[in-house]
Amino acid sequence: MQIESLHHIAIICSDYERSKFFYTEILGFRIENEVFRADRSSYKLDLSLNGQYLIELFSFPDPPGRVSRPEATGLRHIAFGVKDIQKEVDFLKSKDIVVEAIRVDRHTNRKFTFFNDPDNLPIELYEI
Structure with missing residues (x-):
């Protein structure tokens, strides 16, 4: 098997x-x-x-809730790279979105944080 790329989420x-x-x-x-x-x-x-197909968003009548905490088996979150994490956090907060404190990845020394989509899907911002 030879996977070429991630097609969509x-x-x-x-x-x-x-x-x-x-x-x-x-x-x-x-x-x-x-x-x-x-x-x-x-x-x-x-x-x-940015011209790359990434997400299929589906709606279904009465889907069961997603288990986010405690963390359950399966995909944990999606992550997006950003150039200026503080700028993006400030933007999200201006839209009344709760964002966790910015942390530093001890392995890469890069800044990251999390917030949730409307259904509590964790989304990570990772400074690139």
Whole structure:
């Protein structure tokens, strides 16, 4: 097997409009395609960042809640690289998003922090 790249991340949300706003208007993802799948009562929203397709955002009626704390088996979080972490933290706080204190990765000496999407999916910002 030879994997070439990460193709996309699929996220299921509980409130489609709220999550669509969060990922596009707050985080700055671009809508590539939006489809309502009537047979599933579900939206599928394809999102890109800087021309790279990254996220499929799905809505389903009454999805079960995600276990975030205590941390459960499975994917833990998604992480995005930023140039100026303090600037991005200040922006998120201006949008009333709770952001953890900035920490320093003791192995790389790079700054990072976490915040949550509308469904408590942990998102990391990592200064590059």
